Amino acid sequence: MVDSDKARADYWHKVEEGLSGNTGSNESCDYYPCHHEGQDCTLCFCPFYPCLDDRLGTFVESRSGGQVWSCQDCLWIHRPDVGRAAKARLSGRGRPSHEELLAIKDELERSFKVKAERLMVMGATSGAGKTLMVAAICRILADKGMRVAPFKSQNMSLNSTVTPRGEEISRAQALQAQACRVEPEARMNPLLLKPKKDDISQVVVLGRPYKDMSVGTYYGGFTTGEGARVVREAFHHLELRFDAIVIEGAGSPAEINLAEADLANMLTAEITDSPCILVVNIEWGGAFAYAYGTLMLLPPEQRSRFKGVIINNMHGSAESVQKGIDELERLTGVPVLGVVPHIEHALPDEDSQGLEGRGNGGIKVGVIRLPHISNFTDFDALEIGGGASVSFIDSPSEVAAVDALVIPGTKSTVADLQWLRRQRLDRAIMDRRGEVPILGICGGYQMLGTRIEDPNGVEVDEGGSYEGLGLLRSVSRFDAYEKRTVRVEGRLLDGGEIRGYEIHMGTTETEEKPLFVLRSEEGERDEGSVSEDGMVMGTYVHGLFDLTSFRSRFLSLAGKGRESAEQIDYESAVEAGIAKVARIVSEHIDVDRLMRIMEEGA
Secondary structure (H helix, E strand, O other), X not given: OOOOHHHHHHHHHHHHHHHOOOOOOOOOOOOOOOOOOOOOOOOOOOOOOXXXXXXXXXXXXXXXXOEEEEOOOOOHHHOHHHHHHHHHHHOOOOOOOHHHHHHHHHHHHOOOOOOOEEEEEEEOOOOOOHHHHHHHHHHHHHHOOXXXXXXXXXXXXXXXXXXXXXXXXXXXXXXXXXXXXXXXXXXXXXXXXXXXXXXXXXXXXXXEEEEEEEHHHHHHHHOOOHHHXXXXXXXXXXXXXXXXXXXXXXXOXXXXXXXXXXXXXXXXXXXXXXXXXXXXXXXXXXXXXXXXXXXXXOOHHHHOOEEEEEEXXXXXXXXXXXXXXXXXXXXXXXXXXXXXXXXXXOOOOOOHHHOOOOOOOOOEEEEEOOOOEEOHHHHHHHHHOOOOEEEEXXXXXXXXXXXXXXXXXXXXXXXXXXXXXXXOHHHHHHHOEOOEOXXXXXXXXXXXXXXXXXXXXXXXXXXXXXXXXXXXXXXXXXXXXXXXXXXXXXXXXOOOEEXXXXXXXXXXXXXXXXXXXXXXXXXXXXXXXXXXXXXXXXXXXXXXXXXXXXXXXXXXXXXXXXXXXXXXXXXXXHXXXXXXXXXXXXXHEOHHHHHXXXXXOO
């Protein structure tokens, strides 16, 4: 502890250096990052030390004997909003007394919470609308001036993206982070499961591939041991940096066969000590039975965490279900916070069960519906921004009827290539060569080449060499259990910006000319392949349709001179979609009561 006048004066001199310095991260510091990547270093030395606030620090044994106040794990002062507000409050004045400093700290706490309030959003079923409800609540709170973060302890999804720090997380949590107006990070989705076979998934831990696990191994000890530790530490880090955290469950919290190991739901509610609300999709029918059954299947101590129910996706008047609402509240003692109407929106779907084309444009783009399809949100921009119609197809007759073909990403390249042949889609695709543009993305790019080499059994247990479709002169190779996850930007060879992200195992060598030139700190590098006639293309870049340049090029090849629809900025469309969903949700639920639930806690 700083307990002498000289020590206090020396310490305050270090504080003043911070007050007169720059705001933001100081990556040139020898000690960066002393807390976490991307930390705010506006105040390196805390002006309130020692605050003696047991939420932020504790007494520890000093090297010289006795005890000293340690705030090693405190992140509050390194929040960008807290650090800058404290700097503005303290700059240009003399050294305050310690009592005056603690009074200033108390004043700042009224605007910036020391530990985040939290709320967990559960669903009575899959497809209840949890993901968009969390995004809506995140935006509602952000619009009230709160610093908000999303959190989903465990997500099973093949729709992933890459954070600015090169971490792989679910696209759903990235969308929710956008709703919060913050950058996505791996702690928002610390465990990501990417199915490879019926009972095997790749487990991604804090944005990095960890190992492949069977269902038995994962639920047989990982979720209650190491997985629970990862979730606890990730959440604790976030709760010290945000005012509020909105947590999404997975599936149903009443999966009684998994109750003791269901980390995604009630175990997370207990780890984070969160009050919960239950979302029910009334369009499916039986909404009141779903709500009542879910709550009644839970033991009393878990049921007591539920503070509200939201009835979602209502067609027609909410008054028509009021009698049911009254009875549900009487039977369960849990209030219904609102009835949210069906909302038409253009936001990405998280689950592959929603693979239905939404566009009605004149150009028909067919995406092969691979068994292990991943990152199918790559094609949302074709419909939302490009005015095309996208259909997910799995028969030769459908291949023959479209204006453009895409072989998408996949978690199991070799297995899906073999499926392609069993369905006779390989010949159907090759028959369209030269007639329509054919694009392979990630695993689809690997399939387009002449061979796929897997000598060490990274992709396929027994390993081997596999013949590709031969539409590009390229060879892909899996040598190690390593994954490239990075955001990228660059340009088409003849101009036009592109931007996206890479998530893939394996590498590809090609004799074709490159499709893009990517930029990085090391300089420029070629990426992808394109045939001599420009009609067959392959790339590892996901999200490349989001900007208009490549999207327009691809659709012009598909249109064969036909005038395509006006190109719309996809990112602006997504932002407008978030705002629309948040506005409608806020109009139909009791937001004040929701915030009281968060304030009062579990």
